[in-house]
Amino acid sequence: MSSTTEKFEFTAANMEKYKELLTRYDDVESALLPVLHLAQEQNGWLPPHVVNYISNLMNIPTIKIKEVISFYDMFYDVPVARNVVQVCTNISCSMFGGREIYQGLLKHFDTDYLTPSRDGRVSLQKMECLGACEIAPCMRVNNDFVGNITLASAIAKLEELP
Amino acid sequence: MKDVANFKDYALLSYHHIQGVHNIDIFERAGGYETMKACFDKDPEAIKEEVKLSGLRGRGGAGFATGVKWGFFTKDRNAKKYLLCNADESEPGTFKDRYLVEKNPHILIEGMIISAWALGTQRGYIYIRGEFYQQAVMLENAIKEAYAKGYLGKNILGKGFDFELAVHRGAGAYICGEETALISSLEGKKGQPKLKPPFPAIKGYRGLPTMVNNVESLAAVPWIMKFGAAAYKQWGTEKSPGTKLFSISGDVNKPGVIEVPLSTTLKDIIEIHCGGMRNGNKLKGVIPGGSSSPILNAEEAYAVKMDYEDVASKGSMLGSGAIIVLDETRNMGEVLKWTLEFYHHESCGQCTPCREGTGWLDGVFKRRDTGKASKSDVALLDKIAASMRGQTICALADAAAMPTQGIIKSFRDELEQYVTTTTKK
Ligand SMILES: Cc1cc2nc3c(=O)[nH]c(=O)nc-3n(C[C@H](O)[C@H](O)[C@H](O)COP(=O)(O)O)c2cc1C
Ligand code: SF4
Ligand code: FES
DSSP states (O other): OOOOOOOOOOOHHHHHHHHHHHHHHSGGGGGGHHHHHHHHHSSSSOOOOHHHHHHHHHHHHHHHHHHHHSHHHHTTTOOOOOOEEEESSSHHHHHHHHHHHHHHHHHHTOTTTTTOOOOOOOEEEEESOOOOGGGGEEEEEETTTSSSSOOHHHHHHTOOOO | OSSOOOOTSSSSSTTTTTTTTHHHHHHHTTTTTTTHHTTTTOOHHHHHHHEEHTOOOOOOOOOOOOHHHHTOOOOTTTTTOEEEEEOOOSTEEEEEEHHHHOOOOOHHHHHHHHHHHTTTTSEEEEOTTTTTTHHHHHHHHHHHHHHTTSSBSSSSSSSSSBBBEEEEOOOGGGGGGGGHHHHHHHHTOOOOOOOSSSSSTTSOOSSOOOEEEEEEHHHHHHHHHHHOOOHHHBOSSSSSBSSEEEEEEEEEEEEEEOOOOETTTTHHHIIIIIOGGGGGOOOEEEEEESSTEEEEEEEHHOOOBSSSHHHHHHOOTTTTOOOEEEEEOHHHHHHHHHHHHHHHHHHSSSSSHHHHHHHHHHHHHHHHHHTTOTHHHHHHHHHHHHHHHTTTTTHHHHHHHHHHHHHHHHHHHHHHHHOOOOOOO
């Protein structure tokens, strides 16, 4: 997907946000996670050319940034679809079919972990407890929780996505 | 009287019935930030003393006395130091901090400002798990409102005290809830725990003194400072004073978050607060304090009082107060399988007993799926778990070992049967 010819830079608005982020910390390194969140919001995922851009901007070696990206489940070093859907498969959700829902969704969208569906609409991610067990089984669709789902209601919800 | 905080029955959820209380004006009309203002006229040491007298125990899981921990912190007001609120909340089954913050972010901010004044920290962060995006936005908005009122920033209320507060989002890693991992993560690194000592209170974020407290611990401070330690102790027991939030999920009619006095019986929690068992089914077991706490069988669960010492006397722990209720239809082998898959996935890999041990434990269940596990694997699980305990940098290895040994102790036959039956053709 990505090549060295691809370019990335923060939009003017995000550059402002970046500068504001730095004021919150006593050193530049501490702003790395929020800056990666910001870059991922803009670009969808964090390919090498985005990492290079951040590395230059913050003066942090690319190897360190790549390590950080691979450590955290919510930073993506592979391309993801327009919508990221996280399905919980921890205890309380599994009790009410969370695992079957995840498998069912993979089948419905004919895909596997994080791989974008063919129409580029959804990436599915198996997750551990999402901190919303009272609405088990649950999933997160982009930034929002959707709870008490069934396979059918989850499919219906995801089919509505742009 | 409407829209007035109910301080009588609740310390933490006292404002939760008030519509729109996430807004600072509504919060203040109900009495919010009054205690903070009063505290600026108090000696910081007196605040620490009051919190210590209240007996408040850290609500993040370990239950260490908050006031005692504060006592280890440097009294040098000029030294650069930090206050970190742990809102990582990733212990499976736990969702109380999310519930507290999304309805009433200001009670946490008020608690943090009072704590910052007591501790003399100039900067603070709320480290919130990445999945809680909307909750992070709510906190950011609330922080903006507090800045606008002059409750945060430079020279707060003309008292010559500075406190800057920001939200810091994690990015999906359970281990970042462990305080030294949280600090590594805040420093822009992989969230890997560090060996203690040195404790963060001495040498933490950026090598400087850092106080890490859970959301619920910090949010209890305004109530304690408003009504005093003695009043707080009206609730609970001598060793477990106060109220506690419990997150209840699983086979009950009304799962959710409740605030009750510590030492409330688990039976009352299930039957009164959660509307009883789903479908009228029989109780089989309860995970009382998050996935790392050993399971209680039905008899123990119906006998236990939810305070630190009584849960411990039953061989388990109160932990984060995450109660997962399991009815007669549940298979304990399956529950253990889900639990171990989690710990294997979340081990940060630094320590051999944890990295390998969680892999081996999980591996037994992977073998089961291919029909290759045998009855003796249960003894193997027990042995691996025992060898993991107390050997590692952080408590994750113990957190995987304890529930394993707990299920073996209470449901051995069922587990033996589970590992030897496979659904694979
Ligand atoms: C593996 C592991 C995970 C933890 N996760 C959390 C967590 O999600 N939230 C939390 O507040 N404390 C968590 N803790 C406890 C913290 O290390 C720390 O003790 C706590 O935040 C201190 O705050 P308290 O004294 O108010 O409880 C965890 C500990 C371990 C070993
Ligand atoms: S015990 Fe496990 S999670 Fe904790 S530091 Fe060691 S390897 Fe990492
Ligand atoms: S187990 Fe699914 S949100 Fe907690």
